[in-house]
Amino acid sequence: MSDLSSHTIDEARRALWNRWGYEAFRPGQEAILTPLLDGRSVLGVLPTGGGKSLCYQLPAVLTEGFVLVVSPLISLMQDQVEALRAQGVAATFINSTLRGYEVEQRWTNTEHGQYDLVYMAPERLSTDVFAARAGRLNVSLVAVDEAHCVSEWGHHFRPAYLDIPDARSALGDPPVAAVTATATPPVRRDILELLKIPDAAEVVRGFDRPNIVWSVFRTENKWKRLRAVVEAVNGPGIVYVPTRRAVDRWRGRLTNDGVAAAGYHGGLGAEEREARQTAWIEEDVRVMVATNAFGMGIDKPNVRFVVHTAPPSSLESYYQEAGRAGRDGKRAHAVLLYQPPDAETQASLIDASHPTAVEVRTVYDAVCSVGQVPVGSEPDGPLVVNVEAVLKTTGYSRTKVRTAVDLIDRQGAWSIISQRTHFGLLQFEVPARDVRQYADEVDNQALGTFVRTLLRIVHADAFREWWPLDLRAVEQRTDLGRERLQRGLQYLEERGLLRWQAPGAALRVELAHPRASKLPVDDQAVQNARRRAETRLDHMLRYARAVTCRRYALLTYFGEETAEHCGACDVCLGRHQPDAVTPDEEPVLRHILRQISNGSDRKDWFDDPPVPSYRLDELLGWLVSEGYVTLADPLNGAYRLTDEGKRWV
Numbered sequence: 001m002s003d004l005s006s007h008t009i010d011e012a013r014r015a016l017w018n019r020w021g022y023e024a025f026r027p028g029q030e031a032i033l034t035p036l037l038d039g040r041s042v043l044g045v046l047p048t049g050g051g052k053s054l055c056y057q058l059p060a061v062l063t064e065g066f067v068l069v070v071s072p073l074i075s076l077m078q079d080q081v082e083a084l085r086a087q088g089v090a091a092t093f094i095n096s097t098l099r100g101y102e103v104e105q106r107w108t109n110t111e112h113g114q115y116d117l118v119y120m121a122p123e124r125l126s127t128d129v130f131a132a133r134a135g136r137l138n139v140s141l142v143a144v145d146e147a148h149c150v151s152e153w154g155h156h157f158r159p160a161y162l163d164i165p166d167a168r169s170a171l172g173d174p175p176v177a178a179v180t181a182t183a184t185p186p187v188r189r190d191i192l193e194l195l196k197i198p199d200a201a202e203v204v205r206g207f208d209r210p211n212i213v214w215s216v217f218r219t220e221n222k223w224k225r226l227r228a229v230v231e232a233v234n235g236p237g238i239v240y241v242p243t244r245r246a247v248d249r250w251r252g253r254l255t256n257d258g259v260a261a262a263g264y265h266g267g268l269g270a271e272e273r274e275a276r277q278t279a280w281i282e283e284d285v286r287v288m289v290a291t292n293a294f295g296m297g298i299d300k301p302n303v304r305f306v307v308h309t310a311p312p313s314s315l316e317s318y319y320q321e322a323g324r325a326g327r328d329g330k331r332a333h334a335v336l337l338y339q340p341p342d343a344e345t346q347a348s349l350i351d352a353s354h355p356t357a358v359e360v361r362t363v364y365d366a367v368c369s370v371g372q373v374p375v376g377s378e379p380d381g382p383l384v385v386n387v388e389a390v391l392k393t394t395g396y397s398r399t400k401v402r403t404a405v406d407l408i409d410r411q412g413a414w415s416i417i418s419q420r421t422h423f424g425l426l427q428f429e430v431p432a433r434d435v436r437q438y439a440d441e442v443d444n445q446a447l448g449t450f451v452r453t454l455l456r457i458v459h460a461d462a463f464r465e466w467w468p469l470d471l472r473a474v475e476q477r478t479d480l481g482r483e484r485l486q487r488g489l490q491y492l493e494e495r496g497l498l499r500w501q502a503p504g505a506a507l508r509v510e511l512a513h514p515r516a517s518k519l520p521v522d523d524q525a526v527q528n529a530r531r532r533a534e535t536r537l538d539h540m541l542r543y544a545r546a547v548t549c550r551r552y553a554l555l556t557y558f559g560e561e562t563a564e565h566c567g568a569c570d571v572c573l574g575r576h577q578p579d580a581v582t583p584d585e586e587p588v589l590r591h592i593l594r595q596i597s598n599g600s601d602r603k604d605w606f607d608d609p610p611v612p613s614y615r616l617d618e619l620l621g622w623l624v625s626e627g628y629v630t631l632a633d634p635l636n637g638a639y640r641l642t643d644e645g646k647r648w649v
Helices: 009-020 029-036 054-062 074-086 100-111 122-126 128-136 159-170 185-194 222-232 244-256 270-281 315-322 341-353 357-370 387-394 398-410 432-441 445-457 471-478 482-494 523-545 550-557 583-597 613-625
Strands: 042-045 066-070 091-094 117-120 139-144 176-180 201-204 212-218 237-240 261-264 287-290 305-308 332-338 383-386 414-416 423-428 467-470 498-501 506-511 629-633 638-641
Touching: 009 029, 009 054, 029 042, 029 054, 029 176, 029 201, 042 185, 054 066, 054 117, 054 139, 054 176, 074 091, 074 117, 091 100, 100 128, 117 122, 122 128, 122 159, 128 159, 139 159, 159 185, 185 201, 212 523, 212 550, 222 237, 222 244, 222 305, 222 332, 244 261, 244 287, 261 270, 270 287, 305 315, 315 332, 315 523, 315 550, 332 523, 341 398, 341 523, 357 383, 357 387, 357 398, 357 506, 357 523, 383 387, 387 398, 387 506, 398 414, 398 506, 423 482, 423 506, 432 445, 445 471, 445 482, 467 471, 471 482, 482 498, 523 550, 583 613, 583 638, 613 629
Parallel strands: 042 176, 042 201, 066 117, 066 139, 091 117, 139 176, 212 332, 237 287, 237 305, 261 287, 305 332
Antiparallel strands: 383 506, 414 506, 423 467, 423 498, 629 638
């Protein structure tokens, strides 16, 4: 194992200039690199666009060994590897986009020291291949990107991150560089504990983005407010929307209003996503309307505004997405559009993505039943079932089914066999001789040629079991487009020659035990996950409804101290003066003050609120603006009385 401590910060500074052309470190980078070069592990929390990646890329060019980067996103690791190669840094990735022989070759090259950095998903760390090779790998540093994924309080929990300590031990315990852009104090404690680096140096920098103007507008006419932002703020921007359907709707309205806009979501093909992203980066279009699938790894410095048309599920997600504005340090705007029904929408999403124990069992039974597995039986090989059939059987949403499937995988009742994007599943229903006979006798010559080509491509096992079919290989051999190719396979399925599952249509699992009559489910774990999601949403909504400084609320949430007034946000500028308080509302105001005096939580102030929630927000705003109440703790939404307020009680 190579030793980082044989190198100095001055060497790192020279490499920064020679390799990347930067004269100086960004805030926080040197503070992270210094303990790393002393051989210590580090937890680094830097803002989006703060240069986290460089904190583990620089050590890679200093040592003889390589840096193993654990990254959750395939697209992000591919982008980073391409950028590193352009800088003359030997980097590669090992992930599911590669064919088997390519993976084997890269592992061999890694063993022989041909790379400075190797990126892989955390799931790779628990494979037999990794276990067999770990002792022969010269790893100088384990970099854990998006480290908040290790914590169930983080906004993108990834169970495979929990395997990192064992993998590190197998590698000889090299130091760890755990980096993330958004980690509250509880998440930071989790990262240190779960990665087993309790003595790591903690470097937390730069949550404060003083060049960003934070604003929230409660409005029923969100389009009017969005249009006002687009007209008032020059330069490129991002508009985040909650659904794919909303992408098309909002993009269409902007386009009809004369604004050059593109849409981006996970349902688009890879080439189309790339083309739209490039058009926005190069400013052929001004506004990108997108779901949260957009933005990871994008470092466009001159984004002048980021508008959310509805609150995300957590403040971590909101801060990360809104923080893509103003990375050049110039004035930029982060705007959240909110109305009370938005809270109900997010609550329903939490319900859909956090099934109960009963619902998890129902999904388990549905998968086994669709796969024709009787109670007490265990299939010889992987179970392949059509997702649509499971949805129809359970009546649950796709999100709820997917979450239940993942929970069952975590509990060890089955293992999910991941499928690559371009791979479908095929199984012949008749012997090979019958397929050849069909190809020879069919009147359509092109169809016959297609069938014979298919026979040459697929493995013989496809006549006994489901076989992963690489559509890219078939496209190259047949010169058929993807849509026409899939129509051909469906046609052969209708003729009874084969069964076909298009990419994403099938769920493929391997049962660890015979089918149980009643699957045991850790209901406590299920409910804890739901409670964490509800708590994160509650913090997000507190920010949306806050009657005090936005910047103060955000920085307090992330554990930083700041002044209670920034002087620039919508609240500090007095843009939301509440409607005049009527004499009839005086009893409500006195009741609120008594509840605050007693230290009661806001949710306990009224058994049956006499006014709507939005009016309660306005009354609180009035009490704050008139000096009767101040916000004691933005994180918990706790208020306290001023001396003037105490005279009212």
